[in-house]
Amino acid sequence: MMNCCGLVTVKNEPVPLKSVAVDVRVQGHVATVTSTLLYVNGEERPLEAVFVFPLPGECALCHFSAKLGDTEVVAKLQDKQKAREQYDDALSSGHQAFLLEESDQSPDMFQLNVGSLPPGESAAITLVYISELAMQADDALRFCLPAVLNPRYTPQEMDRSKMATVTSVPAGMVPYTLALSAHLSSPQPISKVESNCALEPLVYLNADKTQATVSLSSGHVFDRDVELLLYYQDAHEPTAIVEGGQDSAEPGSLMGDPVVMLSFYPEFPAAVTSSLATCGEFIFVVDRSGSMDCRMHSGKDAKMRIESARDTLLLLLKSLPMGCFFNIYGFGSRFESFFPKSVEYKQNTMDEALQKVNGMKADMGGTEILQPLKHIYSQPCIPSHPRQLFIFTDGEVGNTKQVVDLVKLNVNSHRCFSFGIGQGASTALINGLAQEGSGHAQFITGTDRMQPKVMQSLRYALQPAVKDISVVWDLPDGVSVTTLSPPLKVLFHGQRALLYAQLKGESSGNPEGSVTIQYNLLEETVKNQLGFCLKPTGDTGVTLHRLGARALIRSLEVVERAGGPEAAALREELLQLSLQSGVSSTHTAFIAIHKGSGQAVQGPLLRRTIPTPMLSGSSSMSVFMSGFGGFGGYGCLAGRSAGPIEKARKKRGDRMGAKRTAETFEEGCYHMLDTKDILDKKVQEPESLTDPLLQLISLQKATGSWEMDSSMAKVLEKSDDELAKLMPVGADKAVWATTLALIWLYGLRLEARDEWQFVAMKAASWIQAQKVGCVSQCVQAGNALLGCQVQQKTLGL
Incomplete structure (x- = not known):
């Protein structure tokens, strides 16, 4: 049984993923990331390797290729169902095939199938994605290459057969290394680069320090998320960048027309930033699943996640204004609230809440966030007290899209501030909650302290809200604009707001345009204006086009999931937009086929599941993971009989059946790990405050x-x-x-x-x-x- 866990082959040899090499090209606030994964089949039979891995939830995946020896095969983006059928057909015909698809449940999870890889042969898989760099509180731009993909808890009502299998192992057992280099280019001088991993010294490429290179130290084991913090001088300068359309694309189409990216940084007057609201309903929603009993990081003095959450709740409760209302929810496989409904903040309610906070433990099973949110939204809002949600979670959920859609449905009644705790937190969930909830997202990783980040978000929540946001374009005659980004719903002091738009038509005269963001703040009208040239010179690439397409795809996917008579038409629009822009979506997948001997595969393909690291601070969890070889490492011998195409398609159904059985096992393991029933671990009482x-x-x-x-x-x-x-x-x-x-x-x-x-x-x-x-x-x-x-x-x- 141990030999079928996906960590080793039947001969106890390493899994076929040998190394990962990453090249990062940063231009201002946008990163183009090229990742190359090297697979080697050291076995005696053809191999199918399956690798479920994370990418940033907001990225635009736009290229996928495979190199076998001297032959390179570039994948095509296709309708997902057709791509799956082509993959099966190719393997049954004796060809090599590669299938890359996005999870139906969460846009930050991808599954790569590599097959059929002959004995002794290697395959270098290259994928390219584009991502915006998030702005941090200290003006740093944050690039994160996620390595950790924790097992996602699957609610009972969800169809587990559609969930991607995640194989995780303790960080020290990850059998592949990472080489990462970054080339930085910025309109402003680059001040410094920091990282949670060891770096080689920063090397400037020109005298004004607007270009530089940096890389990870050699031999880095890919056992944690890699974070780069880039510091530019005057990073808060607003910008407007125009990218010309592709000559080969149809005029009037998204890829054929110019696209503009606007970056705004609203700066509020000191009188506004120093004045804080004295009213509001503050609801703190805290993850109490078993995974919150992990340490915040691997350092000597690392606290447990739940312990850090308790300290943070203490600060929050002491910082609330008198007369506001509040409540605290804990959730896991079930949920509970401190009070039946939100109560007024005063001495006795604060004391009662603090007493309950001191008793909070990570003892509530899995991570089911949907039900507590439904309960909160069913409660009537309190007049003159705007509702503000603060959600703390390590982000290990399997129904990300359902959760985010629910927040969007209720956005008019609240704002949502989200906090991803520890490595492996879903970027799609944490960013999605804040984006659809008109709030702000924070990630607490490595040695970050939770408290200062949470207090920054509290400051945002207490500041006066910006109202009536509008975007007004001033363009020459003959030029019109189509906005690709969702409407701006919220602006915070010093926080970047990005907008993408398609410029249509031609102007025979004035080549200049401008755009103005206007909003009301404390009954005063504020305007921020940016000018730009409509026709950029030279080849500007298609990076902004694809980010704009990604923004539009995500917006349309949310509308499609809401259902209704237009769902079918939306699906077709999404499919065509994805195919035209070359950016993956829920409805598309990348498929690459290398035609080999054309002889049908004889006998079963070996199926190997590639593990991703799962960081844990609990020794008992590490023992569990080591003993069982990690989640998802079951059913690795997925049979595929030789024969006609029809049999191959039948085998996909057989594999899915085996997968369902496997995931039932995974769900049981995850539940047991969260509740720690089989580990018989005594939950320690909360430590007294030592700080x-x-x-x-x-x-x-x-x-x-x-x-x-x-x-x-x-x-x-x-x-x-x-x-x-x-x-x-x-x-x-x-x-x-x-x-x-x-x-x-x-x-x-x-x-x-x-x-x-x-x-x-x-x-x-x-x-x-x-x-x-x-x-x-x-x-x-x-x-x-x-x-x-x-x-x-x-x-x-």
């Missing part, structure tokens, strides 16, 4: 004040007598304690300001509301007690 910052924040009242007691003295590392002795005469004890807390934060924990900024703002507001005259004396005495030199103005007093 002095979190200890201090845990003592704050809902109003923003602190009380003078022994717990406060312990955090400040002073005795009760010292605190009492230095308190100014006539000062209120709570004002004195709250002033000391502020001085401690600003004087000793300034580097963590992103985490405690709202706590401090509440404290300063509370002190001001007391209207006492001893604040200056309290600040002076507090500085002397704590050995700080913080100015009263700095404290907001």
